[in-house]
Amino acid sequence: MRFHNRILSLSAAVLFAGITVSSALAQDPSQNPPQAPPPDSQQQPPPQYPPQGQYPQQQGQYPPQQAQYPPQGQNSPQGYPPQQYPQQQYPQQPQGQYPAQQGQYPQQGYPPPPPMLAPQQLDQLVAPIALYPDGLLAQTLTASTYSNSSEIPDAAAWANAHQYLHGDALAQAIRMDNLNFDPSVMALLPFPRVLDYMARYMGWTQALGNAVLAERDQVMDAVQRMRRQAYDYRYLQSNAYERVYIDQGAVVIDPVSPGLYYVPYYNPLIVFSRPRPGFFIGGAIGFGPGIAIGASFGPWGWGGVGFGWSSHTILIDRSPWVRTWSNRAAYVHTYAAPYHPAAGARVERHEMREREHREERR
Numbered sequence: 001m002r003f004h005n006r007i008l009s010l011s012a013a014v015l016f017a018g019i020t021v022s023s024a025l026a027q028d029p030s031q032n033p034p035q036a037p038p039p040d041s042q043q044q045p046p047p048q049y050p051p052q053g054q055y056p057q058q059q060g061q062y063p064p065q066q067a068q069y070p071p072q073g074q075n076s077p078q079g080y081p082p083q084q085y086p087q088q089q090y091p092q093q094p095q096g097q098y099p100a101q102q103g104q105y106p107q108q109g110y111p112p113p114p115p116m117l118a119p120q121q122l123d124q125l126v127a128p129i130a131l132y133p134d135g136l137l138a139q140t141l142t143a144s145t146y147s148n149s150s151e152i153p154d155a156a157a158w159a160n161a162h163q164y165l166h167g168d169a170l171a172q173a174i175r176m177d178n179l180n181f182d183p184s185v186m187a188l189l190p191f192p193r194v195l196d197y198m199a200r201y202m203g204w205t206q207a208l209g210n211a212v213l214a215e216r217d218q219v220m221d222a223v224q225r226m227r228r229q230a231y232d233y234r235y236l237q238s239n240a241y242e243r244v245y246i247d248q249g250a251v252v253i254d255p256v257s258p259g260l261y262y263v264p265y266y267n268p269l270i271v272f273s274r275p276r277p278g279f280f281i282g283g284a285i286g287f288g289p290g291i292a293i294g295a296s297f298g299p300w301g302w303g304g305v306g307f308g309w310s311s312h313t314i315l316i317d318r319s320p321w322v323r324t325w326s327n328r329a330a331y332v333h334t335y336a337a338p339y340h341p342a343a344g345a346r347v348e349r350h351e352m353r354e355r356e357h358r359e360e361r362r
Contacts, residue, residue: 113214113325122215122222125208127268128197130226131285133242133253135293135305136261137223138314140194142184142321144209145328147202151181156199159192166190171296180341183333184316187300190291193263213325217312224309226272227251235271235284250309259294259302262287299339 117125129140146152158179165173170190179186188195198205211219230236231244231251238244241262243254255261266285275281293302304318314321316333323331 114210116215117211117218119218119222119225122211122218123226125204125211126219126222127226127272128204130223131230131236131253131264131266131271133255133261134307135255135302136191136194136263137253138305138307138316138321139184139187139301140198141208141212141219142314142316142323143182143188144198144205145213145323146182146185147198147205147209151185152195152202152205153199155179155181155185155189156192156195159189159195163192167292167294168296175339175341178341183300183335183339186339187297187302187305190293190297191261191263193288210325213323213328216314216324220307220309220312220314224250226268227253230271233271233273233275233281235266235275235281241287241290248310250307252309259292261291261293262289263291264288299335299337301333301335303336 129137132140143152158177162170162173174186174189179189185195188198208219227236228251236244236251236253239256241256242264243256245252245254264285264287271284295303298317301316304315306315307313308315308320317335319334321333323333
């Protein structure tokens with residue numbers, strides 16, 4: 001009996017010691033350190049889509065983009081399936097300035113063409129501009145191929161500072177300031193918001209330009225796929241600003257009044273998805289102010305601009321634009337009445353009214 005009591009006492013002592021050691025280990029962080037939460041590797045830059053509702057007012061010289069849409073598949077409107085586009089790794093831009101150019105072509109020896117993009121990737125790439133009127137879309141695609149230089153940011157800065165000029169006065173200012181950008185870039189100077197978007201998101205612009213040079217047919221097919229989706233879902237329809245119709249199987253978008261362009265803005269997560277029952281589709285696409293493109297802009301290709309959709313042709317000044325990845329260094333497009341800047345450097349001859357223009361819009 002005495003021996004049995006000793007065994008019980010010894011067992012209790014061992015059990016108490018084990019509990020004491022376990023408690024000490026649980027309270028000692030050096031013996032049992034807390035596991036650090038995994039880094040957030042799922043964050044993606046917001047998709048590069050034009051803002052919805054209205055264009056944001058400029059805040060300072062080059063403000064960060066406001067009212068961006070949420071990352072793909074998150075916070076999408078109720079009733080819409082998340083898009084299955086692969087995420088593009090476009091870098092965020094520093095605040096207060098356009099991004100520095102990267103990946104400029106070397107002087108000697110050209111890199112191989114970029115990898116071919118899958119149809120789904122091309123769909124995502126063209127989604128922000130697929131619903132532009134044909135003429136504006138053609139000029140945007142050709143201008144994007146000059147994204148490996150400083151031309152687009154420089155042109156965007158000039159256009160932003162001269163937003164108070166329109167029509168013939170703007171065309172005259174281009175000549176008086178002796179601007180010397182490529183004609184494809186010059187053609188977008190009447191559209192400061194378009195240039196600002198391209199300059200702000202140069203990663204997207206470079207990817208678009210490379211695709212236009214290396215796989216133009218597939219880029220144009222992607223535009224038609226996206227237009228057809230918006231057309232079939234009845235988001236894309238004729239209205240007071242543009243005429244939408246089918247020509248030889250292609251969805252064509254033209255201004256109602258020739259030469260008067262309205263830049264559309266929309267959320268691709270909405271207009272390229274099936275609408276939920278009861279959703280009012282009429283307000284899904286909005287339009288900016290009208291921009292008149294007259295004969296004074298003929299030297300930059302606006303005399304006859306658009307597409308030959310069936311032949312995968314981009315038409316600039318009524319002639320096929322055939323710049324490609326292999327001939328991009330030497331190609332010079334033929335214009336009926338080309339613009340020739342005067343000899344010498346660019347000279348600013350007009351008041352920089354960015355601040356005054358911004359205040360007038362408030």
